[in-house]
Amino acid sequence: MGFFRQVLVIAAKDLRAELRTKEAINASLAFALVILVLFSFAFDPTEDTTREISGGLLWIVFAFAGALVLNRSFARELPNDCLDALIAAPISGAALFLGKAVANFLLVLAVELVSLPVFGIFYNVQWTSQFWELMLVLALGTWALTVIGTIFSALTVNIRLREVMLPMLTYPILVPALLGAMQLTTGLVAGRPIGPDTVAWLKMLIGFDVVYTAVSLVLVETVLVG
């Protein structure tokens, strides 16, 4: 079976299992919506300064809500020792990692796409004016979050305090990607397209995704088998 078919089989399996139990997606979505609504009470949505922190606010919510999905990624394999069966199967660690990353990406993206309209309503922001550029930034930032989160989910899967360890390991490495995504999102939500002053952040975000995806694909076999 080809590499990409293996990736799709793993991603489909993870999505099917998650959609049956809804363990991670319900928790993640509820968390994201509650934080967005609570923060809307703390800030005056008519203030320009509120809009200027919108990128930061959104990405902090996405990062924390995403961690709830990412924590389950490899932990899902622990009951019944299913990870053993996946490691024993004649597929590469890279295919296993990429399949899980794709499933996580789609789940986190779904949470984000539901959160955005809620954000628009509660913060009185017309966030759709640069819709496609915002979707591009959302996809790049979410891939950065999921690729780092998935590799650390594999690394921490056998640790008893993995729910605590995963965010502690993930967020420091994510800082450059989160900074870029926050800067770009703030501008796009305010209606400013990506221009010469912000394009460097976009390039950095793309570079981050490429580098960390490549590093994770190389390291995952060692992470899983030692």
Next chain:
Amino acid sequence: MSAVAVDGVWKFYGDFPALRDVRLEAAAGSCLALIGRNGAGKTTLLRIMAGFSRPGRGQVRIFGNPPRETATRQKIGFIGHGISVYDELSALENLTLFGKLYGLADPRRSALEWLERTGLERVRNGLVREFSRGMRQRLAVARAFLHQPSVLLLDEPFTALDDRAIAVLQTLLRQALAEGKTVILSTHQLREALELASHVALLNRGQAAFCGPSTPEMVADPGLVYARYGEG
């Protein structure tokens, strides 16, 4: 060429040597019963043979190749302490998934065939989380045999099985041996194991204390190997 060759394998957990210079071989078509007290290193050795972890020193070869090679993994079937199937998926979905991962030509047909052979065809669309323990064990057996492996590595396969599952497993193992497949099983249930085994290896505190053919004496008195080569 040996089907499975373990050559001077050491495994350390921290400073503790769980395996110490273990050497043993299993010829193609043979059945090796790996016996030993709790903590002797049976599970660690089987996991290294299956490619789940790497030895600290030494090497394992399956038909002359390292166990982590993709082509080698295709030849190995493993049953560990867990059943290694997903509770959220149905029996048919589980087997079809592993059929796809092992690159079977028609995963669904193979899955249906093995569900029938293990007596699970009536519950093929039931979620595994709703299965009884015996049904889950039979599904685990089906998963391990699904891709027609040449080498079966079974870690205490008779533990917690009901009578029906034991009968299914023994029948499948006899068929596998008759087809020339190699079986290595660790167990505390010496009588069941020695009925099948052509060879016996005794692990004692991480060392292979004995490795040789199973004899009628051993089958008649399963404690004999422990008494003679172990700690009594």
